[in-house]
Amino acid sequence: MKNTLKMSLAATSIMAAMTASAGISIVDTEEGHFSVGGNVELNFNFQDRESHVNGDSELNQDGRVLIEFAGEKYTSNDHYVGVKAQPLFTTTGDVVLDDAYFVFGKKESWAIKAGRFEAYDMFPVGLDVFLDYSGDTANDLYTDKYAYLYQSKEARGRGSDGQIMYYQQFGDLYVEIGAMLGDRSNLFNGLYHGKTIDSSKDSFLVRPVIAYQMGDFKVAASVETNLVSDAIVANGVAISDRTGYGLTGNWTSGDWSVNANVAYMDAVDENNLTTGVNALWNNLGLGYIHAINEYENKEFSSWAEGDVTVSTWYASYAFRDVLEVQDFSILLGTYYTTVDNKLDQQSDATAFAEEDDFGARVRLFYEF
Template sequence: MKNTFKLSLAAVLVSSAMAANAGISIVDNEQGNFSIGGDVEFDFNFQDRDSQTANEFDQTGRILLEFSGERYTENGHVFQVNVQPLMGSDGNVNLDDAWFAFGAQDGWNLRMGRFEAFDMFPVGQDTFLEYSGDTANDLVVEGSAYVYQMKEGRGRGSSGQLMYSQSFNNLYLELASMIGERDVLFAGDTYHGKPIETTKDALLLRPVVGYQAGNFGIAASMEANLVKDAVTVRGNNGELVDISDRMGYGVTANYTTADWNLIANFAYMDAVDENNMSVGVNALYKGFGLGYIHAANEYENKVVSTNYASGDVNVNTWYASYEFADVLSVDDFSIYLGAYYTTVDNKTDASQTLATNFAEDDDKGVRVRFKYFF
């Protein structure tokens, strides 16, 4: 194993000075394999946002490199490593995945590091998908609706992850966990108008059960923090309130044929003084994608605050895309056209302090994406 990876590293250093080729396999034999790959993705974007006086036109993008290795043993076990550096066109260098795993070939697997677990809210060919105003789909933002998508415990956290997975014919089981500080979920270190008072390391669990029967697949999951008082604020009665007490549930189903890919998603979050529900459907047919997401947020002033917001805030988002595949007769080189349109419907009590923060903006945008896998 040590010799194999020494040779692989040397080959990587040599190949870095050569032109990129699709699917470079450095080592591939009965003992394992080591390869490098990645993708290039650059976008030209135009957005019209009601919350801003001027339209936005910019170019974004990044180059992702992937180093992937596997080692097979004679007794049927496998060891895996995966690293994905990410270089942005803005000059920033980040990291997508960095994980190590071991287990049985075609059996159980234990993964640790930085990665994403099972996608419980896939949105299909989402070339361009945004939400109105300051609507959030990754953080809980003060005075903004939340498009909850079952990914608070999905992964790529900064403090560590551990995941066990195993397949039994058509049945797939997964138990993912995230470790570390939980206050990073709450933008601005506030919740319903109250500043965060205390924090400590949390433990999130996210079990998934999936089943595939022919062209049809379905999966169900939940996610929750098991550490009490991981993040607290001062409540109405002056006592500390545990806002890390959040329970999420989700179901996703798909139907796939040679030409069609149909997906339906449902996600629900039960949190302190608010509930967030999202439903989504999307379809892909021969390169053309179309999708819709509806998010319903219900706020109440019971525990944390008396004047945050009470009532409903709904978000409706439509998005579409089209892929021109194998451009210039080159495999793995595609040009995508994408567009979205999104609205917010604020039904909260206008007398509440932060009710007007849920701006009823109509936002829209279009994008041209150039993508190449190598």
């Protein structure tokens, strides 16, 4: 009866708090913590993309509402267990899931996390209100006939199957070792260098990360690879045999925050190098990303040989606490991106088209 009464009072407190204000609703006790929060994001987009199927300009609106449920239970010696779930409701009517995980460990020390989440960001792009790339390239999905902007994210998380991660803080030193399990064939979207994927089986990707804080500076390094080298096969070649490396540095002081990133992927018949730098000063963000794809004809003959580069500039500005409403922001974002085809030969004349794309966005954002 007492437990039922406590739960009823907690639920009543949460609903009352959510009705009265836009603040995060929290219930705290000596043994645990529970909160309900989230945010709303609505975008008005304009894009002029030469890569568009009809070459037309695009004007649309999209967005989503994210609800976060988070809870922890802890002991007097700082051990704890926690859970988080983030259902996400899109303006198209779909319901998807952002994060959903279980975690246990010791506060300010070690922890093990399992479920669906994102690990350490090895290619932070700063205030990226709107960031896209020419030719419909992607930073986490390989699409044949287009350059690939590798950003050390293939094993970062939020895959179709499970993942698990151990992480620990040793003063200024942070260490994590993450793994993704299960099917990863969707990475290649069905094709690789013009060849259809023949077979696939469950993958086992590992991604160790080490980061060190030195005053205003932080530096981090990572490696990610698939331990099941033949997990994905195309035309008899194990295309899942790929290893990526990442290095990122950050300097934060006062109103300034600057990131510099390098990511390199050693893959079958191609190497992908991506560099980026971005800066945030007060509410103004600027960034530049450059990618070089080097193609070879070794395992797959007569596909492509030479280089393809992608250059992308982007900028953002945030108006905070609009109308004096706390946590309500209006953000402006724009990008301009180009492709430079330097291939000596290619089998598909429609691939790697030299296209310039431009986009602009107004985002309404409210966090509760």
